[in-house]
Amino acid sequence: MPxxxxxxxxxxxxxxxxxxxxxxxxxxxxxxxxxxxxxxDPQFRRxxxxxxxxxxxxxxxxxxxxxxxxxxxxxxxxxALVSLIEPGDRVLVLxxxxxxxxxxxxxxxxxxxxxTLETPWGTVFEPDAxxxxxxxxxxxxxxxxxxxxxxTMAQPLADIGRICARYGALSFxxxxxxxxxxxxxxxxxxxxxVSAGLQKCLGGPSGIAPMTISDRAAARIYQRRHIxxxxxxxxxxxxxxxxIRSNYFDLAMIMDYWSxxxxxxxxxxxxxxxxxxxxxxxxxxxxxxHAFARHATTSRQVLEGLRDLDLVPYGDLAHKMxxxxxxxxxxxxxxxxxxxxxxERHNIEIGTSFGPLHGKIWRIGAMGANARPAPVxxxxxxxxxxxxxxxxx
Amino acid sequence: MPxxxxxxxxxxxxxxxxxxxxxxxxxxxxxxxxxxxxxxDPQFRRxxxxxxxxxxxxxxxxxxxxxxxxxxxxxxxxxALVSLIEPGDRVLVLxxxxxxxxxxxxxxxxxxxxxTLETPWGTVFEPDAxxxxxxxxxxxxxxxxxxxxxxTMAQPLADIGRICARYGALSFxxxxxxxxxxxxxxxxxxxxxVSAGLQKCLGGPSGIAPMTISDRAAARIYQRRHIxxxxxxxxxxxxxxxxIRSNYFDLAMIMDYWSxxxxxxxxxxxxxxxxxxxxxxxxxxxxxxHAFARHATTSRQVLEGLRDLDLVPYGDLAHKMxxxxxxxxxxxxxxxxxxxxxxERHNIEIGTSFGPLHGKIWRIGAMGANARPAPVxxxxxxxxxxxxxxxxx
Numbered sequence: 001m002p003x004x005x006x007x008x009x010x011x012x013x014x015x016x017x018x019x020x021x022x023x024x025x026x027x028x029x030x031x032x033x034x035x036x037x038x039x040x041d042p043q044f045r046r047x048x049x050x051x052x053x054x055x056x057x058x059x060x061x062x063x064x065x066x067x068x069x070x071x072x073x074x075x076x077x078x079x080a081l082v083s084l085i086e087p088g089d090r091v092l093v094l095x096x097x098x099x100x101x102x103x104x105x106x107x108x109x110x111x112x113x114x115x116t117l118e119t120p121w122g123t124v125f126e127p128d129a130x131x132x133x134x135x136x137x138x139x140x141x142x143x144x145x146x147x148x149x150x151x152t153m154a155q156p157l158a159d160i161g162r163i164c165a166r167y168g169a170l171s172f173x174x175x176x177x178x179x180x181x182x183x184x185x186x187x188x189x190x191x192x193x194v195s196a197g198l199q200k201c202l203g204g205p206s207g208i209a210p211m212t213i214s215d216r217a218a219a220r221i222y223q224r225r226h227i228x229x230x231x232x233x234x235x236x237x238x239x240x241x242x243x244i245r246s247n248y249f250d251l252a253m254i255m256d257y258w259s260x261x262x263x264x265x266x267x268x269x270x271x272x273x274x275x276x277x278x279x280x281x282x283x284x285x286x287x288x289x290h291a292f293a294r295h296a297t298t299s300r301q302v303l304e305g306l307r308d309l310d311l312v313p314y315g316d317l318a319h320k321m322x323x324x325x326x327x328x329x330x331x332x333x334x335x336x337x338x339x340x341x342x343x344e345r346h347n348i349e350i351g352t353s354f355g356p357l358h359g360k361i362w363r364i365g366a367m368g369a370n371a372r373p374a375p376v377x378x379x380x381x382x383x384x385x386x387x388x389x390x391x392x393x
Numbered sequence: 394m395p396x397x398x399x400x401x402x403x404x405x406x407x408x409x410x411x412x413x414x415x416x417x418x419x420x421x422x423x424x425x426x427x428x429x430x431x432x433x434d435p436q437f438r439r440x441x442x443x444x445x446x447x448x449x450x451x452x453x454x455x456x457x458x459x460x461x462x463x464x465x466x467x468x469x470x471x472x473a474l475v476s477l478i479e480p481g482d483r484v485l486v487l488x489x490x491x492x493x494x495x496x497x498x499x500x501x502x503x504x505x506x507x508x509t510l511e512t513p514w515g516t517v518f519e520p521d522a523x524x525x526x527x528x529x530x531x532x533x534x535x536x537x538x539x540x541x542x543x544x545t546m547a548q549p550l551a552d553i554g555r556i557c558a559r560y561g562a563l564s565f566x567x568x569x570x571x572x573x574x575x576x577x578x579x580x581x582x583x584x585x586x587v588s589a590g591l592q593k594c595l596g597g598p599s600g601i602a603p604m605t606i607s608d609r610a611a612a613r614i615y616q617r618r619h620i621x622x623x624x625x626x627x628x629x630x631x632x633x634x635x636x637i638r639s640n641y642f643d644l645a646m647i648m649d650y651w652s653x654x655x656x657x658x659x660x661x662x663x664x665x666x667x668x669x670x671x672x673x674x675x676x677x678x679x680x681x682x683h684a685f686a687r688h689a690t691t692s693r694q695v696l697e698g699l700r701d702l703d704l705v706p707y708g709d710l711a712h713k714m715x716x717x718x719x720x721x722x723x724x725x726x727x728x729x730x731x732x733x734x735x736x737e738r739h740n741i742e743i744g745t746s747f748g749p750l751h752g753k754i755w756r757i758g759a760m761g762a763n764a765r766p767a768p769v770x771x772x773x774x775x776x777x778x779x780x781x782x783x784x785x786x
Contacts, residue, residue, distance in 0.1 A: 033426035101623035207662030230494035269600030
């Protein structure tokens with residue numbers, strides 16, 4: 001701790017071109033600075049209802065239960081899993097990168113009997129392989145990421161709902177890395193619970209997790225409804241299912257909090273709700289189709305630029321996420337030193353990766369406010385300079 | 394969902410004089426609007442370190458482990474309890490209001506063998522009664538609120554550490570409602586884990602939970618360290634204790650995330666971290682002693698003003714929290730209609746209460762930015778008008 005007093009925040013601005021978080025839209029920063037309201041103020045309840053309605057459009061769903069969990073994207077995942085999984089339930093997790101491991105880790109802490117289906121990093125699953133695994137393991141829940149930023153791959157999900165329906169499983173999709181950047185028509189694909197964060201294609205800060213829950217999944221969760229002591233009203237009867245192990249992540253109570261009952265659960269994270277509303281508002285105003293096309297176009301721009309630099313993109317490009325691109329670090333370049341130079345000299349952040357890919361690939365993100373030609377050009381120009389100077393050393 | 398597009402946020406401003414959330418300091422709103430940084434940017438890591446250092450001063454502690462949990466105040470409570478409690482552990486909870494019930498509810502969901510010591514609402518416990526209960530139940534953990542806004546009472550805590558030490562228990566204190574508004578010298582009182590939120594005396598938004606953890610408690614938690622799959626480095630050995638049931642609230646991983654190791658856990662809620670830093674910065678710049686005195690003076694102003702209106706304050710005034718005051722709703726006044734009129738006509742929010750006190754008392758908060766003469770005067774003047782018009786009906 002410095003002896004002198006701590007100064008006001010005044011960071012050197014960075015262009016965030018890693019796998020997320022990214023720069024927030026200026027409108028979102030403005031929304032964050034709006035003065036607070038009480039959580040049961042009619043104005044605030046209207047903002048919550050508007051936020052639900054906006055995210056129904058974002059998730060392309062009619063799910064009544066479309067709400068926010070107050071925490072980072074990981075909080076959304078854990079809320080979904082701990083509310084859906086009763087200890088002992090079998091859960092099948094599709095693992096095609098680090099965040100698949102995270103799903104199985106969280107499911108396992110929820111007491112699930114976890115089975116995994118794995119594929120080499122840089123690839124995705126064929127629907128048939130998924131169906132065989134579901135048939136074999138007969139899980140109550142299938143969990144997968146849509147996009148796993150650790151490998152930059154996006155798993156096709158159009159068949160997941162059909163497969164799950166056939167074998168009586170529910171589905172959970174972690175769309176943190178993709179929501180707003182590529183199609184995810186929740187109802188058309190028959191997905192049950194989908195959660196995300198703001199800090200990728202939605203162009204906001206981490207700290208609140210948008211989520212949508214199908215009626216079927218909501219009914220399953222309500223079977224486990226146990227309103228906390230001190231808030232139970234006359235005539236209250238707990239659900240017949242096992243009480244959810246977490247109070248904070250108890251989606252039955254969170255659904256009641258978001259409903260007209262306005263059950264007193266947490267104190268809504270006002271500023272983050274404002275940010276979520278603004279992110280949803282901007283995306284809906286732009287139009288999903290336009291936003292998806294913008295991310296796809298920018299992705300091509302990144303790939304072309306990398307090839308111009310004689311760099312080799314990573315993984316199965318047919319299934320690359322549009323908003324993140326992996327690229328092999330050239331053998332004659334120190335990857336971490338180059339990243340450091342990008343940050344310190346050019347004020348641009350790009351990412352490394354995890355586990356088997358750590359130090360082998362960089363990850364360049366172009367999403368939300370940064371999925372546009374200018375930030376990509378600036379990044380590629382800086383990378384050209386850094387590669388040149390690294391090779392001169 | 395309205396057909397027309399959703400407008401930008403522009404709420405009618407409210408003066409928030411309930412039990413929290415309250416209005417944020419303008420400087421905090423400015424901090425919230427600062428552009429984002431990557432979570433491993435050296436600038437951002439420095440902000441995190443500064444935030445830790447500031448909250449060491451706020452908690453009056455030298456605890457190395459002084460950090461933030463990304464979620465509302467309730468997230469901080471659950472992180473502490475789920476990380477401290479192994480299923481089957483005995484936990485003694487002091488219940489002197491609704492938030493004591495919440496602690497026992499959360500502890501019970503963590504698998505604890507929960508015992509409670511209860512006192513009528515509006516009163517607090519004598520140290521002797523606490524010591525007898527600890528001697529009888531021999532808990533591994535004693536959990537209590539410092540202030541319970543549902544009753545406006547503040548439990549004296551100066552003897553808690555000594556009592557726990559004598560019987561080998563750890564202590565947890567939920568200081569959400571009091572931190573920054575009244576003394577809580579964590580080290581002097583020998584408390585183990587204390588958590589809070591920003592939305593009361595600290596003058597910020599809900600959504601991030603400051604926490605401090607004694608070395609003893611941190612060691613207990615590290616015994617349960619199980620780093621998630623995919624992030625384990627060579628030579629990693631899991632702790633001998635039971636794995637913590639939650640990934641998101643696993644304080645062993647969160648401590649590693651905040652440490653120089655910078656373990657990749659969640660993506661820090663950047664804007665909320667900025668807000669927490671600014672709240673801490675303002676409080677430390679003001680000086681704790683000054684802030685406590687300001688809240689105490691304002692409390693007296695509220696009490697005098699209520700007596701001028703011939704209203705009767707609620708509960709044992711010797712133990713009233715300085716930042717919230719309960720007041721009996723006069724028999725000839727419809728409490729909810731009056732609250733509604735305060736909000737709609739005067740743009741001032743005051744609170745009702747829970748359970749046995751619902752509809753019987755109002756709760757008037759004066760904390761953070763609003764613990765000053767002007768907001769209190771405005772509130773009392775509006776209340777005078779509302780009482781008059783209610784009685785004329």
